[in-house]
Amino acid sequence: MDLTFCGAAKIVTGSCYWIKTGKTQILVDCGMFQGSKKTNRRNYEPFKFKPEKIDYLFLTHAHIDHSGLIPKLVANGFSGKIFTTDATIDLCEIMLEDSAGIQIMETEHENKRRLRQGLPPRKPLYTIEDAKNSMQFFEAVEYDRLYNINDTIEVRYRDAGHILGSSIIELFVKENGQKKKLVFSGDIGQWNVPIVKDPTMIDEADYLFVESTYGDRLHEGVGLRNELLLKYTVETFKKGGKLLIPSFAIERTQELLYSFNDLILSGSFPDEKIFLDSPLAIKATEIFKKYRKYYDKEAKNEYEHPFTFPNLVYNHETEDSIKLNNYGKPCIIIAGSGMCTGGRIRHHLKHSLWDPKNTVLFVGYQAEGSLGRYILEGAERVKMMGLEIIVKADIRKINSFSAHADYPELIKWTQSFTEKPETVFVVHGEEKSAMALSDKLKELGFDCHVPEIGEVFTIGES
Ligand SMILES: [Zn+2]
Ligand SMILES: [Zn+2]
Numbered sequence: 386m387d388l389t390f391c392g393a394a395k396i397v398t399g400s401c402y403w404i405k406t407g408k409t410q411i412l413v414d415c416g417m418f419q420g421s422k423k424t425n426r427r428n429y430e431p432f433k434f435k436p437e438k439i440d441y442l443f444l445t446h447a448h449i450d451h452s453g454l455i456p457k458l459v460a461n462g463f464s465g466k467i468f469t470t471d472a473t474i475d476l477c478e479i480m481l482e483d484s485a486g487i488q489i490m491e492t493e494h495e496n497k498r499r500l501r502q503g504l505p506p507r508k509p510l511y512t513i514e515d516a517k518n519s520m521q522f523f524e525a526v527e528y529d530r531l532y533n534i535n536d537t538i539e540v541r542y543r544d545a546g547h548i549l550g551s552s553i554i555e556l557f558v559k560e561n562g563q564k565k566k567l568v569f570s571g572d573i574g575q576w577n578v579p580i581v582k583d584p585t586m587i588d589e590a591d592y593l594f595v596e597s598t599y600g601d602r603l604h605e606g607v608g609l610r611n612e613l614l615l616k617y618t619v620e621t622f623k624k625g626g627k628l629l630i631p632s633f634a635i636e637r638t639q640e641l642l643y644s645f646n647d648l649i650l651s652g653s654f655p656d657e658k659i660f661l662d663s664p665l666a667i668k669a670t671e672i673f674k675k676y677r678k679y680y681d682k683e684a685k686n687e688y689e690h691p692f693t694f695p696n697l698v699y700n701h702e703t704e705d706s707i708k709l710n711n712y713g714k715p716c717i718i719i720a721g722s723g724m725c726t727g728g729r730i731r732h733h734l735k736h737s738l739w740d741p742k743n744t745v746l747f748v749g750y751q752a753e754g755s756l757g758r759y760i761l762e763g764a765e766r767v768k769m770m771g772l773e774i775i776v777k778a779d780i781r782k783i784n785s786f787s788a789h790a791d792y793p794e795l796i797k798w799t800q801s802f803t804e805k806p807e808t809v810f811v812v813h814g815e816e817k818s819a820m821a822l823s824d825k826l827k828e829l830g831f832d833c834h835v836p837e838i839g840e841v842f843t844i845g846e847s
Contacts, residue, residue: 386560386844388567390836391433392416395816397598397752398450399427399838402569403434406560408537410434412442413554413569413594417453417484419726421754428454428510433839437462442522443540444469445571446551447476447635453484456515459522468532470542471525472550472676476635479668481516483634487727489513528552543585546574547788548636549673553585563845565591568806572596572813573790573798577607579643580673580691581636582681584790586801592844593806595799596789597814598750600822604784604791611644613783615653617746621779622655622715626742629778631730631757633723634666636788637749639673639692641719643684646694654696660709662700662720662729710736724755731756735770743778748786753815792822799826809833810842 386406392399393416400416412434418427436458444467445451455467455477469477492509499506526532531541539557554569568590576583605613621628632638638661648654661667670692677685684691700706706729709718721728737743738760751757759767761782766775790798799809809831811823816835823833836842 386558386565388842388844389433390810390812390838390840390842392418392427392838393450393813394836394838394840395819396420396424396838397750397813397815398424400445400451400813401454402594404556404558404567405434406537406558409441409535410439411538411556412439413556414445414451414571415442415454415458416451417449419450419724420752424754428457432458432461435462437464439463440465441534441538442467443554443556444473444477445545445554445569446548447473447480448548448572449480449484451571452477452480456481456485456511456519459519460511460515463522465522466524467522468524468526468534468540470528470550470552472672472679473552474520474523474525475672475675476550476669477523478520479665479672480635481519482513483665485509485511485513485516543587544582544679545571546576546578546581546584547572548574549581549676549679551581553587555587555590560845565845567592568594570595570798572598572788573795574788575604575607575785575790576794579640580680580684582679584798586798588801588803590802590806593799593802593809594812595795595809595822597795597811597819597822598789599787599791600795600811600814600818602784602791602818603793604787607785610783610785611648613785614644615648617744617781617783618655618717621744622657624742625715626740626744626778627712627715627733627737628717629730629733629737629743629745630717630719630748631723631725631745632663632666632719632721633749634663634669634721637723637786638663638666638719639670640786641748642670642697643691645697645717646688646691649694649696655715657696657715657717658698659696659717660698660700660719662706662709662718662733664701665721666719667699667701706732709733723749723757724751725757725760726755731769735772735774738767738774738776738778741777741779745778745780747780747782750787750789792825795822796825796829799831800829805831807832811835
């Protein structure tokens with residue numbers, strides 16, 4: 386069989402592997418490229434495969450960098466099956482529609498510029514209709530169950546502990562009398578975080594595809610989350626300012642709410658409002674409430690309703706979001722997008738970045754080229770929404786909120802294999818962190834390779 390790395394190779398986003406056997410064509414993930422303009426342009430390139438020839442898509446989880454090109458895939462002729470967990474299906478439904486909205490808005494913006502330059506308008510990558518249309522191809526699978534897909538393909542999903550419904554995929558392919566096992570880590574979560582379970586340990590693989598988002602970084606302990614959250618809140622409130630938290634709608638937001646609830650119940654938290662100012666995150670939180678079956682023991686037992694507490698305000702309407710510009714008291718605003726590339730957070734940044742009273746607190750990965758990355762790396766001025774804005778607000782970061790394992794955890798996870806895989810492909814990381822993880826794994830005796838986008842690898846006889 387031939388395996389092509391269509392994305393997430395020496396880059397974090399665009400996760401997509403194309404596997405072609407004599408009989409079947411499979412994708413694992415069909416993710417969007419996110420980050421700089423140059424990276425985003427990759428989304429408009431034709432697929433490296435023929436969508437109508439793909440029989441199955443095995444989807445690890447709902448994050449857009451893994452699922453975001455599904456509507457494009459369907460619009461270009463895919464009519465196979467998309468297997469993933471029930472929670473992932475529900476999350477994809479809201480995520481893909483939201484993503485279509487962003488595509489349309491960005492294209493309108495770009496087309497105004499193109500018109501002025503005398504260039505023909507561009508079509509959006511996909512429409513809301515395309516996103517809705519994709520949902521008919523999804524089929525739910527359960528964790529830990531082996532599914533016979535056809536007479537040569539079997540698949541099993543294991544909990545990856547990364548976000549609600551996230552999976553590690555074990556794929557068994559029979560070809561020329563040989564059976565090979567491919568393991569795709571998807572995104573691996575951290576151990577001992579609230580809500581989701583710990584990542585599942587896998588003990589066998591012929592070929593392993595391991596993520597390396599934080600292949601060169603160490604998180605501070607998860608236990609420090611609440612302590613730091615309290616510290617930065619108090620510090621901001623003393624200045625009389627707002628604490629802005631750009632947050633991913635899925636998992637990060639719910640973990641933040643979980644921590645705030647913890648802090649409030651412990652009695653140590655200032656009595657001010659926390660605004661969840663993101664319609665998408667509000668919808669995602671509803672899905673979290675529905676899938677209590679996937680919570681870890683603590684989340685199941687400790688709280689009846691971890692996402693509902695007195696100081697928390699769910700801000701659905703745009704007018705309510707705009708009102709926050711003139712909100713005179715200290716408060717916390719959680720809004721998307723997580724990397725400040727779109728969404729309500731940009732309006733809040735526009736109104737708050739220039740004022741030293743305020744604090745911007747990052748709790749997630751900021752891709753190269755994103756506004757969040759510029760701010761985090763200490764830009765003195767940023768250009769956004771047609772304005773140049775001076776950055777005077779305090780900039781803070783809590784690493785332990787990451788939904789990704791750090792390198793000691795990634796190593797711990799790869800060491801659960803009783804025999805070393807033939808090859809470990811180190812993927813889903815910027816070149817530096819992929820190389821760093823690859824070097825560490827090589828020291829432990831693993832045979833590693835860091836692929837490029839477009840690289841084709843032949844497994845077994847083809
Ligand atoms: Zn992810
Ligand atoms: Zn990812």
